Amino acid sequence: MRILLTAFEPFDGTGLNSSFEGCRAFLSSCGEGARARITFLVLPVEYGADTDTVEQALAEGAYGLLLHTGQASGAAAVRVERRAVNSRYAAAPSTAPGTTSPRSRDRAPIDPDGPETLEATVPVYRMASAVAAAGIPSMVTEDAGVYLCNHVLYHSLLREQRCPTGARVGFLHVPCLPEQAKPGEAFLAAEEIGRAVGAALEAALA
Ligand code: PCA
Numbered sequence: 708m709r710i711l712l713t714a715f716e717p718f719d720g721t722g723l724n725s726s727f728e729g730c731r732a733f734l735s736s737c738g739e740g741a742r743a744r745i746t747f748l749v750l751p752v753e754y755g756a757d758t759d760t761v762e763q764a765l766a767e768g769a770y771g772l773l774l775h776t777g778q779a780s781g782a783a784a785v786r787v788e789r790r791a792v793n794s795r796y797a798a799a800p801s802t803a804p805g806t807t808s809p810r811s812r813d814r815a816p817i818d819p820d821g822p823e824t825l826e827a828t829v830p831v832y833r834m835a836s837a838v839a840a841a842g843i844p845s846m847v848t849e850d851a852g853v854y855l856c857n858h859v860l861y862h863s864l865l866r867e868q869r870c871p872t873g874a875r876v877g878f879l880h881v882p883c884l885p886e887q888a889k890p891g892e893a894f895l896a897a898e899e900i901g902r903a904v905g906a907a908l909e910a911a912l913a
Contacts, residue, residue: 708771729900829877
C-alpha cells in the first residue's frame with residue numbers, strides 16, 4: 708500500500724517545523740523497502756496552497772493511507788486528531804517572524820456545502836496506544852483546531868467522502884522541538900517525533 712505522508716514548512720518564526728523535522732528523522736530511520744512506499748510532501752502554510760499540493764500528489768498516484776502531520780506549539784504530547792471541523796480563519800493569520808497569532812479571529816467555513824465535522828478514518832486509539840508504547844506521550848484529541856492543520860485534514864476527509872478511493876485519512880499533531888520551545892513549554896526531540904510517526908503509521912496500517 709502506498710502512503711502519502713505530509714508535514715508543514717516552518718511558520719512560527721523559528722525557521723523550523725517539528726512535523727517536518729520529525730518526519731525527516733522517521734524517513735531516515737526507515738528501511739529502503741518501507742521508504743519506497745512513502746511519498747513525503749512538505750506543505751506550504753497557506754490556505755489553498757496547502758491543499759493544492761496534496762491534490763497534485765493525489766492526481767499523480769493512488770494512496771491507501773494519507774497521514775498528515777503538523778506542529779502543535781505548546782502541546783505536551785503527540786495528538787492523534789479524531790476529527791476535522793468545517794471552520795477556518797476568515798483572514799489568514801500573519802506568519803511574520805515571531806508572530807503566530809491571527810490578525811482576525813473571524814471564522815469562515817472551509818466548504819459551505821461540507822458537513823460540520825468529519826471523523827478521521829484511521830484507527831486513532833490504536834495509533835495513540837502505539838505511540839505511547841514507543842515511549843512517547845500521546846493522546847487522542849477532539850479536533851485539529853481551525854488553522855492549516857485542520858484545513859488539510861478536513862480537505863482530505865471531504866475529498867475521500869465525495870470521491871471515495873478507499874484511502875484512510877488521519878492527522879498527527881506533534882510538540883515543538885527543544886530549539887523552538889518557550890521557557891516552560893514541553894518539547895520532543897526530532898528523533899522522538901520520528902519514532903512517534905513510525906509507530907502511528909505502523910498502527911494505521913495494521
Ligand atoms: N501547525 C499549524 C499550521 C502548520 C503547522 O505545522 C496548525 O496547527 O494548524
